[in-house]
Amino acid sequence: MRVLGVDPGLTRCGLGVVDGGTGRTVRAVAVDVVRTPPDADLSVRLLGISDAVERWLDRYKPEAVAVERVFAQHNVRTAMGTAQAGGVVALAAAKRGLPVVFHTPSEVKAAVTGSGRADKAQVTGMVMRLLGLEVKPHPADAADALALAICHLWREPMRVRLAEAEARAAEIAKNHKARLAAAAKQAKTQGAAR
């Protein structure tokens, strides 16, 4: 399974491709940061990000795309730009029929370091160790993109199994309810026949 992780942003957008092997083995395929000029029109910046992501989808052919879920926390203006960038990334994937999953920063930190409150340095350190990188991915957005891809590779099978279990439970509950209704109907018919 190959995943493209994206840390969306207008000024810096981190892109990282990771292959998942047996067990928890992971291998870095590519990592980079796309930049768009802060003085350009918003729509032109979004086009720059969209074009870059499309090139990566063509070149690396990932089977899924993992995007960081944005929260309006500190700076609302920045958060809006980040959300817009994440939107065009999700669109590029949807146009190719690829599944897109959004992961929160704490899900990513927890998946990679074991703690949802790990700091940037811990995340970068674990990403380097897990992928056997000798050079620190720079800037932090590049390391975050790789961490997102790893998070997706490790969380997705669990998420799918959970969804399947939930669907099975719903099916069982539905059948049980149908049997109850049938039994009640039969009891009523027998009562009327007596």
Add this chain to the structure above:
Amino acid sequence: MRVLGVDPGLTRCGLGVVDGGTGRTVRAVAVDVVRTPPDADLSVRLLGISDAVERWLDRYKPEAVAVERVFAQHNVRTAMGTAQAGGVVALAAAKRGLPVVFHTPSEVKAAVTGSGRADKAQVTGMVMRLLGLEVKPHPADAADALALAICHLWREPMRVRLAEAEARAAEIAKNHKARLAAAAKQAKTQGAAR
């Protein structure tokens, strides 16, 4: 000048095309609301909005796109979805080389009703009057999209003139500074020659 106004949103995305004539005359060309199912994946919803906007750009061939600028105010979750929808709309326009301008809700209200704090009913009423509509555009997102297009038609010439005036003023200031520097240099050279 023909403008596509877009009131972005995942659940309801308002689209309105308006032609501007001489003076302040405006004419409605088309108006509709695109809906995407709330239980669909975010990326699939964004694709639905993107496809609809691309169809409108192909069919109506506007010369500019006006999008409502989103603020994270009441509901952060909704605001993020709205920002992402706005992002894919801006992208569709940028792909065709069309200018995209974002207007705040108060700019739109002020342009259409004269007051930045007008309520929905006032905006809808003025949109109907300005465009000579006998039936109220429904839902409100449709009227908002028309209001955005009108706002753009009326504000844009002023914005362009203002930008030109600022550029001229900057040019004059630059030339003045250069003349001052030249005069200072000449005075220094003459002083040294004495």
